[in-house]
Amino acid sequence: MSRVTIKEIARRCGVSQGAVSYALNNRPGVSAATRARVLRVAAELEWVPNTAARQLSAARSETFGLVLARTPQTLSEEPYFMGFVGGVESVLAEHSYALALQVVADLGAELATYRKWAAERRVDGVIVVDLRVGDPRIPVLRKLGLPAVLVGDPALAEGLPCVWTDSTAAMNAALEHVASLGHKAIARIAGPPEFGDVWIRDQAFDIAVRRLALTAVTRHTDYSAAAGAAATREVLAGHPTAIVYDNDLMAVAGLAVVQALDLRVPDDVTLVAWDDSTLCRITHPTLTALSHNVVGYGAEVSRRLFDVLAGAQPQPHLYSTPQLIPRESSARPAPSVPPSPTPVV
């Protein structure tokens, strides 16, 4: 139980408490000699700043907040989040910041959490994920004056600092890939339409479908494995030769559905996943996917939040464009299919 305070350090060094504070915080106002002495004594006594005291006077909590408005169920299903959190952490650790993580039921509860954190001064800034179209969190964060970095397209961020990946380009890459393989009938299993990124993909999908002269159908889901499986079963009735998924969890679930119907991947159906987690590499066949460095993404986002706190201008920052990684699940459609479109289900 080390109860070492700066008062103790001051006593031992024969200087005032204030001087010790200046020395420890690397601020001007003390001579190099004194600073060195203070640092040495602090190290000897294994002094650690009391975060509460520092937070109280300096109005800094050295904590970032992250609220996830998802069910624990979804969170454990989706490999995405833990990787993202891990990336965030890696940067926080460098600054010895902590992450306050809160899992809530819905957007309302998320807003309440922001209000509470702002009032309590529990966090210095927040990372906002799952951006919506016309997101209600943006005006609230503005009003609270809570520093934030949004994870999503600048078109959704309404001027707040954001980090994004180019979903439009990725969608184009996916459709050009399947089109170049000779596919004409495409199905898309999408996430919830209220999610901004899904909305952007919706636009990109429609435009690319027209440009490439494809026929297409889109089914929106809640991103869960069960919904992905159900949607796959539905769209298969339309005999698409390729299915593009908005996440990899649904793609894996879809693969099982296809196999259970005795269809072959990729001979009968080509599958393309989004968010290239390990899942895509442990199935048989392995899944072609739009690959995404989720860990790096999280790291970049927290770096940006530090920048914002340091007073940087809120410019949108493109982190990357998901890269298409072709694997076993995509190939030319089987030649038998185009001539005789026999019902399979």
Next chain:
Amino acid sequence: MSRVTIKEIARRCGVSQGAVSYALNNRPGVSAATRARVLRVAAELEWVPNTAARQLSAARSETFGLVLARTPQTLSEEPYFMGFVGGVESVLAEHSYALALQVVADLGAELATYRKWAAERRVDGVIVVDLRVGDPRIPVLRKLGLPAVLVGDPALAEGLPCVWTDSTAAMNAALEHVASLGHKAIARIAGPPEFGDVWIRDQAFDIAVRRLALTAVTRHTDYSAAAGAAATREVLAGHPTAIVYDNDLMAVAGLAVVQALDLRVPDDVTLVAWDDSTLCRITHPTLTALSHNVVGYGAEVSRRLFDVLAGAQPQPHLYSTPQLIPRESSARPAPSVPPSPTPVV
């Protein structure tokens, strides 16, 4: 920016700051009338306690800590963690406690984090996962006097409060299941041997194998999908008719390996997974698994930590025994196999 303090409330109520504090904290020392008035005014002004100030004077941080000594990669692969964290959160939210989450590289860094948290008084208690055999964290936590609840078997907890699930019983259930189906040659793809729970399963596996007169082989891995796939490939050389996995991620990876070798599940090989996440239900065939309410587990652990802070005796608490859920991946061995043990690979 609400800057409402108890001083303001005191002014408006015409009482002293101290009285307000007593009233708000539901402590004796104020009359019912005054208390009611204070509470009303506090509600009107939307007063929220400043956590830093409270922490500084009351030496409580209203935060629990959780350190995960895993790579971001593993964390995003393993569905387990996010579900566990979600469960922890659900209980913390009820007490308006926060969770400080830290992802570190190894046990050494984890110990450093505990020391730092203890010195800074950043957390009121910690939840310790991935218990080891002779875990070095236990003496450190004892010395630091940091309240903790360990997630793991009492045999590993050395007297500290713990919450556990009965892995021995679960392992028995798994082996009795495959034995009753008529399997004789079993392989086990286990986690890292230094993990306490893996060690316990090792013991249970060996004993059950002898009791049921099975032949068996065990391969330890790092719990990753890649290692699970590699180990599966290896053990298949010994022609087991059933494989039992220590987590579901490796089981899914193993399934793909089996399928890639043109073996059928369950006809040629029966598979049993541990930790029944969604993964087990989205494969084809679906996986028989030892099912585990990970979310509830997390919730129970944090409830115990609250109990410990309230002064409860550190009794081990059995949360549950994983239940075997038979699905498509387990069945009687194909009759052709026992008579003519033809090499398959």
Next chain:
DNA sequence: CTGATAAGCCGAACCGGTTAAGTAACGAAG
């Protein structure tokens, strides 16, 4: 009517830092 007891409240110290304002010493410029 007196003295003891307790409830209700006040004032102030305290937690452990940060930081604005003030001061003493010193060197350079006028």
Next chain:
DNA sequence: CTTCGTTACTTAACCGGTTCGGCTTATCAG
């Protein structure tokens, strides 16, 4: 030699709560 500006500190207020000793006042037994 005075004046001004730095540098290197000290002092003390402050952040927003909690908590403890002590002061009033009401209650009640004797």
